[in-house]
Amino acid sequence: MLPSDIETRLLTEMPAALRRPVVTEWSRANKRGLPVDSFLEGPCLDRAGNLHVTDIPHGRILRISPEGEWSVLAEYDGEPNGLALHPSGERMAIADYKQGLLSLDLASGAVTPLLTRRNSERFKGPNDLLYAGDGTLYFTDQGQSGLHDPTGRVYRLRPDGGLDVLLSNGPSPNGIVLSADEEVLFVAMTRDNGIWRLPLLPDGSTAKVGRFAAFHGTSGPDGMAMDGAGNLLVAHASLGCVFVLSPQGEVLARLRSCRGRTVTNLLLTGDGRALITESETGAILWAAWPGPG
Numbered sequence: 001m002l003p004s005d006i007e008t009r010l011l012t013e014m015p016a017a018l019r020r021p022v023v024t025e026w027s028r029a030n031k032r033g034l035p036v037d038s039f040l041e042g043p044c045l046d047r048a049g050n051l052h053v054t055d056i057p058h059g060r061i062l063r064i065s066p067e068g069e070w071s072v073l074a075e076y077d078g079e080p081n082g083l084a085l086h087p088s089g090e091r092m093a094i095a096d097y098k099q100g101l102l103s104l105d106l107a108s109g110a111v112t113p114l115l116t117r118r119n120s121e122r123f124k125g126p127n128d129l130l131y132a133g134d135g136t137l138y139f140t141d142q143g144q145s146g147l148h149d150p151t152g153r154v155y156r157l158r159p160d161g162g163l164d165v166l167l168s169n170g171p172s173p174n175g176i177v178l179s180a181d182e183e184v185l186f187v188a189m190t191r192d193n194g195i196w197r198l199p200l201l202p203d204g205s206t207a208k209v210g211r212f213a214a215f216h217g218t219s220g221p222d223g224m225a226m227d228g229a230g231n232l233l234v235a236h237a238s239l240g241c242v243f244v245l246s247p248q249g250e251v252l253a254r255l256r257s258c259r260g261r262t263v264t265n266l267l268l269t270g271d272g273r274a275l276i277t278e279s280e281t282g283a284i285l286w287a288a289w290p291g292p293g
Contacts, residue, residue, distance in 0.1 A: 004253045006287050011275065012068045014038050014282035026057035026079055026097075038282040041223070042128075043267045043275055044083035044092060046106055051284070052092065053277060054080040061094070061104060061111075064284070074109040078102070082128035082223075082265075087135055095126035095139055101157070118163060124152065128176050128223060128265075135159040138166075138185060140173035146191035147171045154187055154198070166198060166206050175224040175265065177232070186212060186232060190220035195234060195245075213249040215239070223265025225274070227289065233274065235263045242266055242276060244289075255287040 019037035027036040040062075042054040051064040052073065061074040061083070080102075082095035093114060094102040100116035100123050117123070124143025131137055137157040145152035152170035157163050167173070172191035178184070185198040185206070197212040212232075215221055219238035226232050230247040233255075240261035244253040257263050260280030267275050268289065276285040 006253055006255045006289075008255055008258045008276060008285040008287040010258060011284045011286045012064060012070070013284065014040070014062075015070055018062070018070060018072070019282065020058050024057040039279045040277045040282055040284070041081050041264050041279065042083040042095075043223075043265055043277050043284070044085055045267065045269065046085060046092075047089045051275065052083055053284070054083060054094070056081055056097070061109070073106075074104060074111050076111050078111075081126070082139070084129045084131050084137070087131060087133075093129055093131070093137060095129045097125040097127070097142075100126060101129070101137075101139065115157060115163070118155075127174050130176055130178060132178060132182050138176055138178070140170070140176050140187060142170075142173050142190075145170060145172050152189075154185070156204075164204060166200075167196075167209065170196070172220070174220075174222050175235070177224045177226050179226065180228070180230065186224060186226075188221035188224055188234065190222060190237065193217065193220040195221055195224075195232070195249075213243075213245055215243070222263070223277075225266050225268045227268055233266060233268070233289070235266050235276065237262055237264050237279075239263075242274065242287075255289070257285060259283045259285065 021035040021037040039056045040053045044052045049066045059078045063073040078099045079097040084093045092104045101114040103114045123141045127140045127142040129139035141153040150171040152173040154167040174190045175188035187196045193215045194211045195213040198206045217238040222235045222237040232245040234243045240257045242255040259278045262280035264279045265277045274289040
């Protein structure tokens with residue numbers, strides 16, 4: 001049976017006044033030196049219903065109010081990608097490619113260091129992150145790793161400050177999500193074009209890591225979310241859609257972009273919607289998908 005195609009709709013897009021069509025260090029490395037006016041990632045809601053997204057090449061955290069008003073919450077010397085709301089609700093953690101892990105104060109917009117180095121060494125380039133129920137922070141360290149250099153890492157930062165390396169041979173670890181029981185970690189390996197499954201063992205280690213799903217395309221899977229039924233929603237950065245995978249890895253549906261093909265990330269809201277970043281056009285899309293994340 002073919003998977004069902006679900007069309008997305010435009011929720012909002014970056015206003016012209018906030019776009020910056022200039023060449024940056026990021027665009028030189030990732031877009032062959034072409035001007036890039038924005039590249040949205042890391043959608044994250046706060047408890048007041050404001051949507052926050054990152055603008056990687058311009059070092060900005062943008063806030064979109066429930067009424068659709070855009071504003072710049074923070075701007076600094078960095079390349080922010082993933083965002084995760086701290087259990088306190090007062091701040092967000094930022095996975096920043098240049099600066100490591102940072103903390104964003106939601107009231108003031110202040111950005112401060114959280115974890116910028118490991119054993120005096122800089123990270124390769126953090127990409128995405130999430131908080132577990134007990135405050136443990138999982139994050140991916142992607143850098144420029146790939147099949148030619150499978151050295152990307154997946155880390156666990158425990159509430160007591162202890163840092164564990166769960167995986168050190170990843171070909172471009174990107175999006176990351178936990179199962180509902182927090183016993184399995186799923187990691188999008190962009191340059192492998194697959195999703196890896198990492199069982200989390202009681203002693204804190206992982207074993208029998210395997211490929212949960214495989215894709216195709218010039219890029220690969222990016223941000224992810226999991227719904228209440230255990231279905232994994234995977235944004236694919238070159239195929240223009242979000243794939244919905246069953247708990248067995250079967251494709252159940254595709255949420256197809258109504259704009260560009262660079263579908264980079266998503267989140268599930270509490271009102272039965274998926275909010276999706278389409279980075280080619282600087283747009284936020286939405287589609288109906290039942291159940292919270």
